Amino acid sequence: MAIPVYVNLGNLTPGMAGSISATAHLYVNSTGYFNVKLHDDGLDDVFSNLTVVLDIGGRSVTLNLKRDEATVNLAPGNYTVTVTIYYVVNDNPHGPPYVVNKPLITVTPIKESEGSPSNQTETESE
Numbered sequence: 001m002a003i004p005v006y007v008n009l010g011n012l013t014p015g016m017a018g019s020i021s022a023t024a025h026l027y028v029n030s031t032g033y034f035n036v037k038l039h040d041d042g043l044d045d046v047f048s049n050l051t052v053v054l055d056i057g058g059r060s061v062t063l064n065l066k067r068d069e070a071t072v073n074l075a076p077g078n079y080t081v082t083v084t085i086y087y088v089v090n091d092n093p094h095g096p097p098y099v100v101n102k103p104l105i106t107v108t109p110i111k112e113s114e115g116s117p118s119n120q121t122e123t124e125s126e
Contacts, residue, residue: 014089014091014092014093015089017088017089018086021084024081024083025080026078026079026107027078028074031074031076032110033109034108034109034110035071036061036069036072036105037105038063040065043065046089046090047087047090048089049064049065049086050064050065050086051064052083052084052104052105053084054105056081057079059072063105071110083105
């Protein structure tokens with residue numbers, strides 16, 4: 001399942017830092033574990049720091065260039081997902097090729113045959 005979130009960081013300059021937020025909607029039709037993945041191929045050539053924080057139904061998931069996947073357990077329902085991206089551009093950035101219309105983040109169900117994850121990676125927001 002894909003969550004369309006459109007983020008335009010504008011014109012980035014070396015050393016630039018900032019944050020940007022967007023929202024999306026996620027519909028879950030049955031309880032299960034979901035893999036949340038940051039597709040960071042080539043982004044370490046652009047950003048010295050890239051941290052993505054997702055708030056999914058009161059659960060906070062943090063992804064970055066070193067930890068690009070997490071697992072969440074979701075019950076059926078409609079979720080508003082807030083995505084906040086914190087970034088610092090490298091001093092000499094080199095953009096990855098062919099990034100137009102490619103997802104930055106995907107949320108996909110984990111098949112039952114794969115079993116439940118042994119380590120829960122979601123955290124509850126307070």
